[in-house]
Amino acid sequence: MQFRHSTLKHLVLVFAALSAGAAQAQETPPPPQVSVAKPVVRDVVDDDDFIGRFQPSEQVSIRSRVGGYLQSVNFKDGQLVKQGDELFEIDQRPFITAYNEATAQLAVARSTLTYAQSEFDRVNTLVKSGSQTVSTLDDRRRELQSAQANLQGSEASVERAQLDLTYSKITAPLSGRINRHLISVGNLVQADQTELTTIVALDPIDFYFDIDERRLLNYAETARKNGNVLQEGGGGLKVSVRLGDRDQTKFAGTLNFAENTIDQATGTLRVRARFANPDFVLQPGLFGRVEIEGSNSYTAILIPDEAISADQNERVVYVLNRDNTVTTKSVRPGPKLYGYRVIRSGLTGDEQIVVKGAVRVRPGSKVTPVTVELPRENPNDVPETAQQAASEAGAGQ
Secondary structure, three states: OHHHHHHHHHHHHHHHHHHHHHHHHHHHHOOOEEEEEEOOOEEEEEEEEEEEEEEEEEEEEEEEEOOOOEEOOOOOOOEEEEEOOEEEEEHHHHHHHHHHHHHHHHHHHHHHHHHHHHHHHHHHHHHHHHHOHHHOOOOHHHHHHHHHHHHHHHHHHHHHHHHHHHHHEEOOOOOOEEEEOOOOOOOEEOOOOOOEEEEEOOOOOEEEEEHHHHHHHHHHHHHHOOOOOEHHHHHEEEEEOOOOOOOOEEEEEEEEEEEOOOOOOOOOOEEEEEEEEOOOOOOOOEEEEEEOOOOOOOEEEEEEEHHHHEEEEEEEEEOOOOEEEEEEEEEEEHHHHHHHHEEOOOOOOOOOOOEEHHHOOOOEEEEEEEOOOOOOOOOOOOOOOOHHHHHHHOOOO
């Protein structure tokens, strides 16, 4: 019995020793491996981003100036048309008849005037010789003046009939892309009421977006320095627009208009940029992200977004110390440039910061650093969405 008790005690001691060793092994894991690098320091210019929508630089609703039955549609739905192209034709027969009648009445008026003129001249000669009375001459004068007025009215009727005949052929008032025809051949077209189709001008094309008061003042000051006025031609500020969050293609344009009143409900001002669109890639109604140079050139500290962590309501980065421990530094992020995040404050640019593996470290813990060098532009960057940009801007304030 004593032997069994001694053996059991020995086993308990061995098990306790093994458990202590395992616990000690668990308490001292090897330091995690992380990638560290110095921030990118370079001269940059801030770009302000806005969301907006494309609209045609010109748009017209096609209506007929005369009424009648539609005889022909002379275009394909959705095609590009040029100014002056014939689009529709109203049945011309009533207008041709009206023109012929007006022309005949004009011929009668001219004949009547010729006769009245000869009668007036004849009576005027007889009055001078005493063969006719002055009252007869007055009658002939009234007849001549009436014939002259009738001639003017007949000429106006001919011009009106010719104009109506011309209006029976409806042409494109501007160049652009035409919509589908909204009324078919054989239907009655009411003058100035029935909409036949629409045309939008695509080259150039306009982009409308709203800016806040602070940026409005910045742009207005930049325009004044360039000798321009923001409301007069947009100050000539250069802009670029990108379609979609993942589309890297940018289109260059110029700010060319700003409204004259700030919206009191939103505190924003609507502005317009104009873009050349010779290939018609940009279409009315498309959303886009426009970028405007929002600052002068300055030296900025840039780091990858994955190097920034959240600590309650602030943003922090992990900085490597000489003894391979890490500490946190609060930073104020700014806009995203060259694929990196601008750091407004919190870093000097000489630190070694954790750029990969930040989720595996804690303040004061040791790490196994692997030094890497950040390129001047981040090739792995994916453009941020508008919500991400707004979130980062709010966190940096």
